[in-house]
């Protein structure tokens with residue numbers, strides 16, 4: 001989208017804009033459209049008088065009407081479509097409505113409902129929502145990129161190759177829906193100006209046979225391209241971002257497990273890149289664990305960790321927590337690694353499984369076979385979760401396996417036998433894939449489990465009759481702040497210490513600090529404040545490490561962050577005689 005209007009003052013605090021659009025052009029621009037909120041003076045000045053009914057509405061009234069229209073949609077997926085179309089009409093109204101019903105509507109535009117919207121993308125398709133880069137068209141990538149980004153000052157690009165979407169696997173071109181949803185969350189929770197964000201899908205084919213067989217599938221109907229051709233395609237794009245938008249944060253979302261960590265390692269020293277499933281999930285889980293060990297009055301280093309599902313999220317969490325243990329408790333990497341027991345679809349990650357099953361990235365965490373000789377295994381020599389729990393007596397059990405119900409009653413009860421306050425985080429999304437319903441885990445542990453989930457769940461009842469609020473340990477509670485902090489200070493990269501600083505700030509806001517029976521993490525309704533605090537901590541850390549790229553000083557971080565935030569409020573428009581820019 002080309003810029004057609006300019007703010008007289010910086011975007012966040014200004015109220016007056018000179019706008020070059022008129023008539024239908026203005027009404028069909030989601031960035032500038034106000035619908036019935038255009039004043040009579042504006043209607044005259046911009047050729048809108050005959051295009052709108054007479055009454056001028058306030059934003060409050062518009063939100064009230066839109067909310068009633070939304071509620072008339074009888075299913076979450078229809079509500080998702082309604083909100084998608086509202087976004088295409090009027091950004092201020094869309095974001096204002098979401099902000100007013102944050103918890104309720106986040107579940108519609110993000111997990112769990114967005115997973116269904118993505119799975120049905122080709123059937124729900126109405127219009128473009130970002131940049132579709134298809135592998136066979138790569139020779140025109142630079143032209144296509146400039147077509148959409150020329151004259152735009154981008155702060156953020158969210159991209160996906162759609163191989164591991166939200167726990168529902170390979171979704172081909174429909175994965176653009178996760179790029180846009182994550183980008184919306186950046187605006188909603190961190191105030192990123194939506195006109196400075198771009199959503200991208202890399203369509204490198206799909207191995208989802210249902211999509212390949214679907215005549216209405218709108219993506220490139222070929223099997224996934226891998227290897228050098230894939231790497232070159234992604235690299236072309238990253239180099240374009242570096243060339244034209246050197247300060248823009250490049251956020252990777254839902255890449256497959258064979259590419260996610262690898263790409264992060266390749267690019268993280270070159271540019272400010274961030275992998276949300278690895279780093280965002282690692283950070284929010286670290287914060288929840290810090291809060292949980294606060295409740296049990298122990299240290300991260302005192303725990304025994306079973307991580308069930310050793311993919312991007314599982315390994316990201318493991319490394320993040322391991323690094324925090326090393327940094328906090330002066331423990332060697334080798335000793336810290338020994339605290340973790342990783343599991344995947346073939347059971348415990350142990351040495352006899354061999355390189356065909358164990359990805360090289362897991363090598364630090366492979367358990368020696370000798371340790372498991374006395375433990376029952378199946379005919380393939382695989383050790384299951386119940387056996388691992390009985391032997392290890394974990395104090396922490398984290399699920400990111402996409403295996404709904406994997407934490408069975410036997411497993412949870414066995415864990416409770418080994419420790420008084422089991423810390424159980426079934427993090428898989430969407431809700432139907434959760435490893436254990438938190439209500440059950442609470443019941444099987446007589447209310448002793450400290451719980452957090454990836455998608456929203458209703459409170460569980462404690463034996464006292466009090467509600468136990470299930471913390472939503474979703475990376476959305478932290479990634480917008482991590483990203484905003486990095487954009488704000490234009491850090492050359494997103495360092496591990498910046499991420500740990502963000503996690504510490506989030507943990508310091510835990511309601512469980514006030515009362516151990518409270519939720520481990522702040523309520524999602526508080527996510528904007530929380531992400532703001534995270535952003536400030538992250539940017540301040542970048543100054544401390546001397547990787548901030550701005551000329552202002554560290555002590556101005558908070559005020560700069562406030563100034564920079566985009567808010568969904570209408571300004572006053574004046575015609576721009578000179579055609580804007």
Ligand SMILES: NC(=O)C1=CN([C@@H]2O[C@H](COP(=O)(O)OP(=O)(O)OC[C@H]3O[C@@H](n4cnc5c(N)ncnc54)[C@H](O)[C@@H]3O)[C@@H](O)[C@H]2O)C=CC1
Nearest residue numbers: 166167257309311312313344345401403428429454474475
């Ligand atoms: N709460 C949050 O903020 C986040 C939650 N997630 C969720 O975590 C889950 C995994 O996501 P990613 O790590 O990105 O995917 P991934 O595909 O990288 O990892 C999944 C891992 O689980 C393993 N797995 C599959 N079936 C299994 C089984 N039956 N038993 C044990 N392991 C099994 C896979 O082999 C793979 O290694 C998804 O449901 C995703 O939605 C992911 C990122 C953030």
Ligand SMILES: CC(=O)C(=O)O
Nearest residue numbers: 165166167277429475
């Ligand atoms: C939350 C998220 O990033 C995921 O489920 O993949």
Ligand SMILES: [Mg+2]
Nearest residue numbers: 166253254277
């Ligand atoms: Mg994700």
